[in-house]
Amino acid sequence: MSVDSAQPTPTGLLGWFDKRFPVMRVWNEHLAEYYAPKNMGLWSVFGSLALLVLVIQIVSGIWLAMSYKPSATEAFASVEYIMRDVNWGWLLRYMHSTGASFFFILVYLHMFRGLMWGSYKKPRELLWIIGVVIYLAMMATAFFGYLLPWGQMSYWGAQVIVNLFAAVPGIGEDLSVWVRGDYVISDATLNRFFAFHFLIPFLLAGLVFLHIVALHRVGSTNPDGIEIKENKDENGIPKDGIPFHPYYTVKDSVAFVVFLAVFSLVMFYAPDMGGLFLEGPNFQPADPLKTPEHIAPVWYFTPYYAMLRAVPPIAGSQFPGVVVMFAAILILFLVPWLDRSPVRSIRYKGNLSKIFLAAFAVSFVVLAYLGLKPASDLYTLLSQIFTVVYFAFFLLMPIYTKLEKTKPVPERVTT
Numbered sequence: 001m002s003v004d005s006a007q008p009t010p011t012g013l014l015g016w017f018d019k020r021f022p023v024m025r026v027w028n029e030h031l032a033e034y035y036a037p038k039n040m041g042l043w044s045v046f047g048s049l050a051l052l053v054l055v056i057q058i059v060s061g062i063w064l065a066m067s068y069k070p071s072a073t074e075a076f077a078s079v080e081y082i083m084r085d086v087n088w089g090w091l092l093r094y095m096h097s098t099g100a101s102f103f104f105i106l107v108y109l110h111m112f113r114g115l116m117w118g119s120y121k122k123p124r125e126l127l128w129i130i131g132v133v134i135y136l137a138m139m140a141t142a143f144f145g146y147l148l149p150w151g152q153m154s155y156w157g158a159q160v161i162v163n164l165f166a167a168v169p170g171i172g173e174d175l176s177v178w179v180r181g182d183y184v185i186s187d188a189t190l191n192r193f194f195a196f197h198f199l200i201p202f203l204l205a206g207l208v209f210l211h212i213v214a215l216h217r218v219g220s221t222n223p224d225g226i227e228i229k230e231n232k233d234e235n236g237i238p239k240d241g242i243p244f245h246p247y248y249t250v251k252d253s254v255a256f257v258v259f260l261a262v263f264s265l266v267m268f269y270a271p272d273m274g275g276l277f278l279e280g281p282n283f284q285p286a287d288p289l290k291t292p293e294h295i296a297p298v299w300y301f302t303p304y305y306a307m308l309r310a311v312p313p314i315a316g317s318q319f320p321g322v323v324v325m326f327a328a329i330l331i332l333f334l335v336p337w338l339d340r341s342p343v344r345s346i347r348y349k350g351n352l353s354k355i356f357l358a359a360f361a362v363s364f365v366v367l368a369y370l371g372l373k374p375a376s377d378l379y380t381l382l383s384q385i386f387t388v389v390y391f392a393f394f395l396l397m398p399i400y401t402k403l404e405k406t407k408p409v410p411e412r413v414t415t
């Protein structure tokens with residue numbers, strides 16, 4: 001949230017630009033005079049880090065696209081060619097595959113911070129909803145991208161997921177053929193998935209721009225969930241606010257350096273992360289005649305895959321499982337209205353909210369683990385239990401946030 005103060009008119013080249021484009025106004029409004037809460041702490045770096053990874057993905061992706069061949073006969077070989085013959089091709093490939101997983105790690109932490117701080121509550125409902133749309137776009141990009149190496153897991157993972165569309169009553173068969181462009185995953189599917197995988201990240205960049213504009217309209221919240229703009233000094237500056245630049249730009253830069261060090265460690269020394277970031281079977285070319293023993297999506301999808309598998313088919317149809325899987329994601333849109341608590345932050349909410357939020361986090365991690373594993377009776381039972389816990393967090397929220405006793409929120413932020 002920016003404050004109007006008389007800034008000297010820039011001169012020289014900057015002055016020339018500023019007369020023709022509102023450089024200084026944008027700089028002041030969104031950085032130098034954008035006041036953010038002084039106590040945002042570590043949890044507020046994940047948004048900026050996600051932005052950094054989005055840039056890494058788009059740049060490395062464009063470079064990979066220069067050598068990649070989106071055809072069923074050439075795709076696998078072209079990735080091998082990138083890995084072995086293209087200058088620094090192996091680095092670009094590992095940067096992109098490592099980036100994909102880190103992108104989801106950062107955004108999951110970013111979303112969890114939003115759930116903890118109540119960053120979806122009025123007036124930030126739209127900011128949160130744009131966030132959920134970003135999350136959906138990320139999942140679509142990752143899903144389309146996953147087929148491109150045309151390895152065994154790419155091929156059969158896509159087969160499993162696209163077949164889910166066939167479970168939709170009445171239109172399922174036609175829908176799945178429409179999505180594939182064929183009756184099985186084929187060259188046509190690979191081509192269109194590549195087109196979408198190239199296009200959606202640019203839409204994502206646009207969504208992130210809207211996300212940050214929406215944020216700067218309402219202002220950042222903080223661990224106390226206090227609106228800092230409700231307590232200003234005689235100059236109209238929030239007493240608990242500090243200018244985003246230089247304070248948070250410097251802080252985020254430190255986070256960038258630490259993050260890039262960790263990112264490089266993984267990229268150079270463990271790009272497959274023991275099969276979590278790059279699965280072993282995907283180093284074999286796709287073979288439509290040979291189904292892998294165990295088919296599982298990449299870890300950032302497995303919580304939802306575990307939920308899908310937890311729901312037993314009804315009359316041979318997997319549609320109920322598909323509904324549960326999509327409901328688990330779409331329910332995020334409702335959070336601003338499910339939370340009836342008079343306070344924002346988990347700090348001042350009651351024990352019930354704390355217990356449900358913790359149970360939700362545990363259920364998400366456990367479901368991610370179960371979704372990676374081959375199905376068994378025990379794992380299916382556990383998946384059913386943790387799917388119920390996952391949904392209980394959302395569906396019971398209107399009740400426990402209303403019933404529980406909250407603590408008084410201080411007038412000023414705590415540091």
Ligand code: HEM
Nearest residue numbers: 044047048050051111114119128131132134135208220221
């Ligand atoms: C590409 C993915 C994303 C990027 C680059 C991004 C970027 C950012 C940035 C830079 C901020 C301000 C710094 C901060 O508070 O972290 C922010 C805040 C926020 N983001 Fe995101 N975001 C992304 C995805 C999401 C998603 C998926 C959600 C929710 C579903 C979300 C919800 C929010 C909320 C509620 C805030 C305000 C936090 C507060 O002030 O309390 N974002 N985002």
